[in-house]
Amino acid sequence: MLVEKITSRQNPLVKRFRRVRAGTEHHLLFLEGARLIEDAIKAGVHFESIAFTSALETTARGLALMDSLQNVPCRGAHLSRQVMEAIADTENPQGVAALVNRPSYDVEDVLAAEPQLVVIADQLQDPGNLGNLVRTAEASGANGLITTRYTVDPYNHKSLRASMGAAMRLPIANGMTAREIADLCKKRDVKLIASSAAPPDPRSTIEDAALVRIVRTFTEANFKRPVAVIFGREASGVSQDVSSLADELIHIPMAPGVESLNVAAAGAIILYEAARQRGFDLNRGEG
Numbered sequence: 001m002l003v004e005k006i007t008s009r010q011n012p013l014v015k016r017f018r019r020v021r022a023g024t025e026h027h028l029l030f031l032e033g034a035r036l037i038e039d040a041i042k043a044g045v046h047f048e049s050i051a052f053t054s055a056l057e058t059t060a061r062g063l064a065l066m067d068s069l070q071n072v073p074c075r076g077a078h079l080s081r082q083v084m085e086a087i088a089d090t091e092n093p094q095g096v097a098a099l100v101n102r103p104s105y106d107v108e109d110v111l112a113a114e115p116q117l118v119v120i121a122d123q124l125q126d127p128g129n130l131g132n133l134v135r136t137a138e139a140s141g142a143n144g145l146i147t148t149r150y151t152v153d154p155y156n157h158k159s160l161r162a163s164m165g166a167a168m169r170l171p172i173a174n175g176m177t178a179r180e181i182a183d184l185c186k187k188r189d190v191k192l193i194a195s196s197a198a199p200p201d202p203r204s205t206i207e208d209a210a211l212v213r214i215v216r217t218f219t220e221a222n223f224k225r226p227v228a229v230i231f232g233r234e235a236s237g238v239s240q241d242v243s244s245l246a247d248e249l250i251h252i253p254m255a256p257g258v259e260s261l262n263v264a265a266a267g268a269i270i271l272y273e274a275a276r277q278r279g280f281d282l283n284r285g286e287g
Contacts, residue, residue, distance in 0.1 A: 006078070105172060121231055135164050
């Protein structure tokens with residue numbers, strides 16, 4: 001890593017960091033903080049540039065990160081504290097930021113991967129919720145996540161922080177409509193399951209396109225076969241149009257008077273039921 005010293009906010013590299021942070025260069029990601037950059041190194045993503053201040057070298061963790069960065073072939077910049085504050089997204093910068101290549105995956109590849117437990121985020125708007133769903137998907141053994149059009153960017157810097165780096169390890173694809181995804185699931189014999197806010201009364205049904213469909217409790221679903229689970233946007237959940245594309249609708253029982261759960265909480269409950277059915281070792285990692 002070749003390092004140059006930068007003290008001006010008008011430096012072209014500083015301006016590039018700010019453009020990427022603003023999302024104007026879609027092929028690159030802005031990472032900030034030791035944790036995300038450590039995760040990026042472990043995930044093997046390609047680094048374009050690293051920027052750091054002297055503050056990074058005042059802690060043992062920072063020194064260890066600097067040692068790791070010596071082996072990363074990219075452009076390096078030693079910034080003054082004032083310049084780092086100009087590119088940082090946080091109020092108290094940790095003294096390190098990076099530009100890395102955005103991971104790229106195809107929807108068909110995600111659906112074809114084993115063991116075919118796929119999470120679909122349909123028009124989620126809150127980056128924190130999506131980041132938490134990505135993190136849970138990885139932790140519960142899902143092999144990928146797909147976002148439909150109009151879903152917040154899973155590589156948004158807020159989503160990345162909420163995912164704790166999982167977005168750089170879990171294959172994520174996007175850009176298709178729910179109908180296109182449903183067609184691919186049918187083609188690959190992947191069962192499409194949608195979460196529903198309807199109560200699990202066996203007499204209760206959801207009617208769509210003249211088709212009456214029973215809503216089952218999530219524990220009654222069969223997650224041992226190849227499945228893709230759809231989670232809808234925060235305010236309204238999975239829309240009726242999207243629900244009509246699913247092979248099965250499932251529900252999480254709740255106490256009277258409670259309308260719904262946060263999408264990240266619902267995702268954790270359902271995906272860990274899938275993990276339980278699949279015999280996933282929930283104690284394999286460090287908590």
